[in-house]
Each structure stands twice: as structure tokens, then as C-alpha cells.
Amino acid sequence: xxxxxxxxxxxxxxxxxxxxxxxxxxxxxxxxxxxxxxxxxxxxxxxxxxxxxxxxxxxxxxxxxxxxxxxxxxxxxxxxxxxxxxxxxxxxxxxxxxxxxxxxxxxxxxxxxxxxxxxxxxxxxxxxxxxxxxxxxxxxxxxxxxxxxxxxxxxxxxxxxxxxxxxxxxxxxxxxxxxxxxxxxxxx
Numbered sequence: 001x002x003x004x005x006x007x008x009x010x011x012x013x014x015x016x017x018x019x020x021x022x023x024x025x026x027x028x029x030x031x032x033x034x035x036x037x038x039x040x041x042x043x044x045x046x047x048x049x050x051x052x053x054x055x056x057x058x059x060x061x062x063x064x065x066x067x068x069x070x071x072x073x074x075x076x077x078x079x080x081x082x083x084x085x086x087x088x089x090x091x092x093x094x095x096x097x098x099x100x101x102x103x104x105x106x107x108x109x110x111x112x113x114x115x116x117x118x119x120x121x122x123x124x125x126x127x128x129x130x131x132x133x134x135x136x137x138x139x140x141x142x143x144x145x146x147x148x149x150x151x152x153x154x155x156x157x158x159x160x161x162x163x164x165x166x167x168x169x170x171x172x173x174x175x176x177x178x179x180x181x182x183x184x185x186x187x188x
Contacts, residue, residue, distance in 0.1 A: 042081035042163060046187065049076040049119060053110060056089040066097045066106025076112065076119050077187040080164055088160045091153040092123050092180050099127025099178065118166075119186050124179040130172040138170070157182075 050072045057070045078085070093108065100106040104126070112121040130138060139158040161168040166184040 042084060044079050044081060047078050047080045047082050047085060049078055049112065049121075049184075049186075050074065052080075052082070052085050053089060053112075053121075056086060056093060057110065059090065060093055060097060063097055063106075066100065066108060068093065068097070068108045068110065070110040073112075074114070076114055078119070078164070078184055079187055080184075081160075084160045084163075088157050088182070089123075091157050092182070095153060096123055096125035096127065096178075096180070099125045099129075101128055114186065117185055117188075118183050121182040121184070122179055123182075124177065126177045129174040129176060129178055130170070131174070135172065139168075 053070060054072050057068050060068055093110075096108040097106045107126045109124045110122065112119050139154050158168055161182055161184065164184055166182060168180065168182050170178050170180045172178040
């Protein structure tokens with residue numbers, strides 16, 4: 001076989017690309033398991049929720065299949081591990097953006113309201129909703145409806161929220177979308 005033929009170069013490039021994709025995939029799995037294992041060891045600091053949400057929204061600003069509506073309003077401070085808080089909102093936003101069917105543009109709305117001792121964050125999507133038969137399993141480790149991923153995303157979100165002494169839940173309607181709620185204690 002002539003190693004300089006165009007076919008050989010093309011095949012080599014495709015094999016190299018596939019290997020890089022698989023290495024990235026395995027790296028992401030290792031990272032997910034590592035993050036999941038470290039949730040119980042938070043490095044707590046004072047975090048501005050408005051800024052934390054804004055920085056995660058900025059990460060997804062180039063997402064072509066959807067848009068995020070978020071207006072930074074009043075500053076709210078939490079005692080949190082900044083990395084874990086970032087992972088929480090990254091997972092929730094990624095899921096929300098990926099929830100719409102292929103023929104529909106994703107629209108995700110984020111807002112929050114402050115109560116006396118807590119803040120309630122709402123992440124609403126216009127996706128397909130969570131089927132009834134899957135609703136009880138959605139926060140279980142290793143559960144996923146996607147063809148790739150570890151199924152740790154929402155389980156990790158639940159662990160992060162509970163470690164912060166908060167609550168996470170969702171409401172969903174088939175064909176109309178879901179809203180994920182995260183309630184966290186605020187600093188007085």
C-alpha cells in the first residue's frame with residue numbers, strides 16, 4: 001500500500017480524529033466521576049449568585065441551537081464551593097438547551113427570587129418535557145436519556161444542592177418543557 005496516497009492520508013486523519021474524540025470522552029467520564037466523588041469536600045467561600053449565573057450563561061452564549069434569557073438583577077450571596085456551583089448550573093443549562101426537539105430552537109429562561117433565608121432559582125426550557133415513566137429516576141446516578149454521557153449530571157446536581165442544605169426539583173409538561181427549581185440558603 002502506498003502510504004502517500006490520498007486515501008491513506010484521509011483514513012489516517014479520520015482515525016486520529018476518532019481517537020481524539022474518544023480520549024476526550026473518556027477524560028470527561030473520569031472528570032465527572034472525580035467531581036461526583038469530591039462533592040462531599042467543598043471549599044466554601046462567599047459567592048455572588050448573580051455573577052455565578054452570569055458567568056455560566058456567558059459560557060453558552062455561542063450555543064447556536066438555542067438562547068438563554070437571563071438578566072442579572074439584585075446581588076444575592078451564598079456560602080458555596082464556586083466550582084461546584086458552576087458545575088450545578090452548567091449541568092442544568094446544558095440539559096435545558098438540549099431538551100428541545102431537533103426541529104425547535106431551544107429557549108431557556110433563568111430567574112431567581114429571594115425569600116427571607118433562601119433564594120429560589122428557576123431554569124425553564126421549552127423542550128419536550130420529561131416522560132412520566134422517567135420522572136422518578138431523573139436524579140439517580142447513571143440514569144441518562146442521552147446516547148453519550150455518564151448519567152451523573154443531575155445526580156451530581158442533586159448532591160451539590162443537598163450538600164449546600166438546599167433542595168432541587170422540577171415540574172414538567174409533555175411537549176411544552178420543564179422547569180428546574182433550586183432553592184439554596186442565602187447569607188444574611
